[in-house]
Amino acid sequence: QVQLVQHGGGSVQAGGSVRLSCVASGLPTSKYCLGWYLQAPGKERDEREGVVTINSEGITTYSDSVKGRFTISEDNSKTTVFLQMENLKSEDTGTYYCAEAQCFGMRGGTWSGYYGLQYWGEGTLVNISS
Numbered sequence: 072q073v074q075l076v077q078h079g080g081g082s083v084q085a086g087g088s089v090r091l092s093c094v095a096s097g098l099p100t101s102k103y104c105l106g107w108y109l110q111a112p113g114k115e116r117d118e119r120e121g122v123v124t125i126n127s128e129g130i131t132t133y134s135d136s137v138k139g140r141f142t143i144s145e146d147n148s149k150t151t152v153f154l155q156m157e158n159l160k161s162e163d164t165g166t167y168y169c170a171e172a173q174c175f176g177m178r179g180g181t182w183s184g185y186y187g188l189q190y191w192g193e194g195t196l197v198n199i200s201s
Contacts, residue, residue, distance in 0.1 A: 073097045073190040075169045080195035083159055089197055091154040093169030098150065103127045104174035104182050105152045107143070110194070111165040119168060121181020125152060126174065134180030136162070159199045166194040 079091040095105060106124030110116060123143045125131045131143055142155045156163065169192035176183030 073099075073171050073188075075171060075190055075192035077167075077169050077192040077195045080167065080197050082198040082200060085159060085161055085199050085201045087159055087199070088155070088157045089159065090156070091167055091169075091195060091197075093152045093154075093192055095150050095152065095169075095171060098171065099127075099173055101127050102173055102175075103171060104177065104185075105145075105169065105171050106181055107152075107154050108168045108170055108181070109163070109165045110168065111162075114165075121179065122167070123154065123180050124174075124177055124182060126177060130177065132177045132180055137180070156197070159197075161199050161201050164197065164199045166196050168192055168194045 074096045076094045104124050104126045107122045108119040109122050110119045123133045125143045140158045144153045172185035172189040174182035174185045
């Protein structure tokens with residue numbers, strides 16, 4: 072079973088930066104995606120939107136709203152994924168969730184489908200003040 076433990080987050084002023092990390096265990100050996108989802112204030116969990124994803128081959132996809140500002144990376148062991156968030160805007164505020172699935176159809180910061188179960192981290196709040 073996949074487990075995801077998140078670190079980072081907090082409050083920052085607009086224009087600032089934040090780094091999130093997600094430590095994964097129990098990952099499959101191939102054909103999986105690790106990504107970040109945003110649950111905006113006032114939205115339900117099933118309304119989370121994909122922000123950025125990296126797959127087991129190192130291919131990435133970003134949502135249009137974060138291109139050029141957010142960067143996803145991973146450590147050499149591919150068990151920790153980082154989300155570097157720069158030039159933050161008020162609309163980036165919300166709870167960020169790390170997610171994993173054996174995925175297919177990556178686009179727009181997320182994946183269009185998956186096999187089996189989708190796993191989630193506990194979420195971490197990022198608050199951007201103007």
